[in-house]
Amino acid sequence: MRIRLAVLVSGRGSNLQAIMDAIGAGRLDASVEVVISDMPDAPALERARARGIPAVAVRRRDYSSRAEFETALADAAERARPDLIVLAGFMRLLGPAFLDRFPGRVINIHPSLLPAFPGLEAQRQALEYGVKFTGCTVHYVDYGMDSGTIIDQRVVAVMPGDDVDSLSARILEQEHDLLVEVIRRMGEAMSKAAGERPERPRAKQSAKGDARCGQEQA
Numbered sequence: 251m252r253i254r255l256a257v258l259v260s261g262r263g264s265n266l267q268a269i270m271d272a273i274g275a276g277r278l279d280a281s282v283e284v285v286i287s288d289m290p291d292a293p294a295l296e297r298a299r300a301r302g303i304p305a306v307a308v309r310r311r312d313y314s315s316r317a318e319f320e321t322a323l324a325d326a327a328e329r330a331r332p333d334l335i336v337l338a339g340f341m342r343l344l345g346p347a348f349l350d351r352f353p354g355r356v357i358n359i360h361p362s363l364l365p366a367f368p369g370l371e372a373q374r375q376a377l378e379y380g381v382k383f384t385g386c387t388v389h390y391v392d393y394g395m396d397s398g399t400i401i402d403q404r405v406v407a408v409m410p411g412d413d414v415d416s417l418s419a420r421i422l423e424q425e426h427d428l429l430v431e432v433i434r435r436m437g438e439a440m441s442k443a444a445g446e447r448p449e450r451p452r453a454k455q456s457a458k459g460d461a462r463c464g465q466e467q468a
């Protein structure tokens with residue numbers, strides 16, 4: 251099953267790029283059906299357009315309440331009929347008007363080993379605290395701040411002399427890998443749940459057998 255993705259972004263879009271690259275390289279059986287940003291000038295939107303993927307901006311200030319804004323976001327996502335919604339650098343908390351539309355189908359990538367250092371500037375928080383190891387987390391999204399159930403994590407060592415930039419860069423490499431890996435595994439799980447098996451190499455069939463049956467064997 252090719253897993254259909256809607257990706258929500260606010261900025262640079264390197265995690266989105268990692269997903270699109272993995273799909274392009276045949277490492278991820280998925281399709282990005284839409285990219286949605288709350289920031290109309292997010293470079294991530296350009297990255298999507300460069301791949302011919304629909305890229306839409308939904309601005310908070312165009313709506314009078316948070317619920318209306320989230321309903322517009324959810325409508326934009328739902329039009330793409332996504333199996334999974336990926337928050338990849340989407341910098342807003344989402345509430346019931348969005349999340350209740352997609353129960354169990356919204357995940358986020360965060361640059362720390364949650365539950366340590368939720369919220370903004372997680373890499374700076376880790377350096378200031380003085381931890382020796384940090385990393386990144388993919389988790390389900392609930393109403394709280396980076397508080398949903400953890401799906402998977404990667405550990406990154408803090409090196410002597412690290413600053414926010416050097417540490418962020420090493421974590422980001424792991425983010426890209428982890429996010430693609432989690433989406434791949436979730437896609438496989440969804441296929442299984444839908445009663446499909448991931449493709450297996452089939453036993454060689456003789457030309458005679460093919461001609462006789464005229465159809466694929468199980």
Ligand code: GRF
Pocket residue numbers: 261262263264265266294338339340359360361422425
């Ligand atoms: C990443 O560090 C992600 O973990 C955090 O925001 C950053 C987004 O980076 N939530 P990018 O836009 O994917 O390059």
